[in-house]
Amino acid sequence: MDRISELPEVVLQYILSFLPIKQVVQSTVLSTRWKHIWTTFPNLVFDETYFDTTLWWSPKNKKNPEVQKATIVDSDVEELNLEFGYFGIDYILPQRVLVAKSLTVLILYKCKLESTCGDIYLPSLKKLSLSHVDADDQIFQNLIAGCPVIESMMFRECRGLKSIKASNVPKVMAITLEGNALESLELEAFNLYYLSMRQVTIGSGFNLLHCKNLRLLSLCVVYISNEWLNNNLPGLALLEKLELKICFELKTIKISNHHLKSLDLDRCAYLIEVEIDAPKLSTFIYYGTYQASISSNALALSQATYNLRCLNVPDPTDVEKIEFLSKLSNSKLLELSVQRAENAIIPKELRETLPSPSYNVKHLMVSISKSFTRDEIGELVDSLLWISPLPDILSMECSKNSKPDFDQISLKFFKQSYNCKTTPFLLYAFASHARQATFDVVEILVILVVTS
Amino acid sequence: MALELKSSDNKIFEVEELVAVQSETIKSLVEDGCADNVIPLPNVDSKTLELVLDWCKNHVDMKLDEEKLKEYEDKFIEVDQAVLYDLLLAANYLNIKDLLNRACQKVADMLKGKTPEQIRETLNIVNDFSPEEEEEIRKENLWAFEE
Numbered sequence: 001m002d003r004i005s006e007l008p009e010v011v012l013q014y015i016l017s018f019l020p021i022k023q024v025v026q027s028t029v030l031s032t033r034w035k036h037i038w039t040t041f042p043n044l045v046f047d048e049t050y051f052d053t054t055l056w057w058s059p060k061n062k063k064n065p066e067v068q069k070a071t072i073v074d075s076d077v078e079e080l081n082l083e084f085g086y087f088g089i090d091y092i093l094p095q096r097v098l099v100a101k102s103l104t105v106l107i108l109y110k111c112k113l114e115s116t117c118g119d120i121y122l123p124s125l126k127k128l129s130l131s132h133v134d135a136d137d138q139i140f141q142n143l144i145a146g147c148p149v150i151e152s153m154m155f156r157e158c159r160g161l162k163s164i165k166a167s168n169v170p171k172v173m174a175i176t177l178e179g180n181a182l183e184s185l186e187l188e189a190f191n192l193y194y195l196s197m198r199q200v201t202i203g204s205g206f207n208l209l210h211c212k213n214l215r216l217l218s219l220c221v222v223y224i225s226n227e228w229l230n231n232n233l234p235g236l237a238l239l240e241k242l243e244l245k246i247c248f249e250l251k252t253i254k255i256s257n258h259h260l261k262s263l264d265l266d267r268c269a270y271l272i273e274v275e276i277d278a279p280k281l282s283t284f285i286y287y288g289t290y291q292a293s294i295s296s297n298a299l300a301l302s303q304a305t306y307n308l309r310c311l312n313v314p315d316p317t318d319v320e321k322i323e324f325l326s327k328l329s330n331s332k333l334l335e336l337s338v339q340r341a342e343n344a345i346i347p348k349e350l351r352e353t354l355p356s357p358s359y360n361v362k363h364l365m366v367s368i369s370k371s372f373t374r375d376e377i378g379e380l381v382d383s384l385l386w387i388s389p390l391p392d393i394l395s396m397e398c399s400k401n402s403k404p405d406f407d408q409i410s411l412k413f414f415k416q417s418y419n420c421k422t423t424p425f426l427l428y429a430f431a432s433h434a435r436q437a438t439f440d441v442v443e444i445l446v447i448l449v450v451t452s
Numbered sequence: 453m454a455l456e457l458k459s460s461d462n463k464i465f466e467v468e469e470l471v472a473v474q475s476e477t478i479k480s481l482v483e484d485g486c487a488d489n490v491i492p493l494p495n496v497d498s499k500t501l502e503l504v505l506d507w508c509k510n511h512v513d514m515k516l517d518e519e520k521l522k523e524y525e526d527k528f529i530e531v532d533q534a535v536l537y538d539l540l541l542a543a544n545y546l547n548i549k550d551l552l553n554r555a556c557q558k559v560a561d562m563l564k565g566k567t568p569e570q571i572r573e574t575l576n577i578v579n580d581f582s583p584e585e586e587e588e589i590r591k592e593n594l595w596a597f598e599e
Contacts, residue, residue, distance in 0.1 A: 001576060002575060002576040002577050002578060003533070003534070003537045003576075004537065004559070004575045004577070005575075005577060006537075007537065007540060007541065007544075008544060010544075011540055011541075011544050011552070011556065014552070014556045015556045015559045015560050015563075016560075017556075018556060018557055018560030018561075019560050019563060019564060020564075022595075022596045023563070023564070023565075023566075023596075025593045025596035026567070026568050026596050026597065027568070027571075028589050028592075028593065029568045029581070029586055029589050029590060029597075030568055030571060030572060030577050030579070031572075031577050031578060031579055031580050031581070032580050032581065034577070035581075035589065
């Protein structure tokens, strides 16, 4: 009796996945039942939900799905996505995949590439993404060189990968590297548009001097020095977006890129001085301290997001705060995130003598980690309104578990008189407590509409 | 903690929770708090359940000894086809990944290198294609049927 054909389809597909591709395709001729299995093969997703459909209780299984996808290459397949979870399979990619003429996308996760007798040649491949793929460096080189029209490459935690030579792939537009220890990275790539490196260690000699067309550069946990940055950035005349995250070696940097639209400086904890020469800058995100001296010639930002933490340095002085806020709050949307209310408070004496830094802020958002007191609220709002006197919306929140110690807040605004030819306003404030099942957030939304 | 499992032929098996939760199915029952009474398994007979539980127990006992475990697994899976299918179905139903993996591998081993005709013979599959239909399929993927 033919019991095997009675097995659920997913199980049959799984059995087939252990067989060489040729035999899988041959299975189509076994019987009408088997022909059907093959036709659904290219999209096989063998994950927890398949198992669940055979159960008759508890449809809501709360577990972390370990997705196991095994797809088999058809001679015309365009996209191949092979991901292996903890199934204990040391899957070695079949050679056939590496000469698939029609393949345009190849995504591999947790498998091996072994040395093959034949060449690797993927004439249609445009996108290559390898995560946790082990192979000798030579095989990686052969793979890269065997993709003449590749446009996007990603290598994440690939053991054995030592060097990348972009000049072998002149059409490449985007390269992403994560968790690799490389000896050399040569980026002679005229078409390179996007480069992202995260937790990559790299030998000396790495430079961006030949990537004249780079538009997006993201470096996260990469050991680059001030000199390296100051040597390599100016040549990137078309750079539009720059992200420097957790680059601890950076202390004094100058960013001079006239097309730059977005800059993100995230936890480069030892920054002392940053000079930004980017008149077209529209978005500035900064996660660091008030202590860094940042100067910018950006004419007007659309978004300024400042996550101002103490990061193991002493509290900022008022002068430091004022310098920071007055230089950098010229933005339509200003988001401030601080630990304590006092980090955003400017003393009254100084507010009365110094001019407001930004009339352009339309939406001011402030979030504070630690709870603030009733007394602080008044001064906080006054400070914020000094920074940005004419917002359409001012919203303040403190994070969960640190509710302010009051139930109702009445806000008295000390109104300064200034030349304001804007539309008539009304003063309106309300406070609401939103207690939800999972977190306590007290949001105080102050909508300012002032009558002249 | 001990759990009670009932096979399709109404035999009760008492097992340690640690052993039983190798089945993801049983694991979620335990997590959902539905495992206080006897857990019925209407799709698994006692003969198969006994084997499955033996697999699970040994996987707990020999967890740290890879070599010994592999030896056990190789020996365990040397069963006749009928038992193999029962194990497959049970492993699928109970969601025991490593057992399903091993059992599927075993079936695949049985089929490796065989022509479709030989596979039909091994597995008792009836060819319900007409000669024309079969010819058509072979032509569609000629490369797979060439020597």
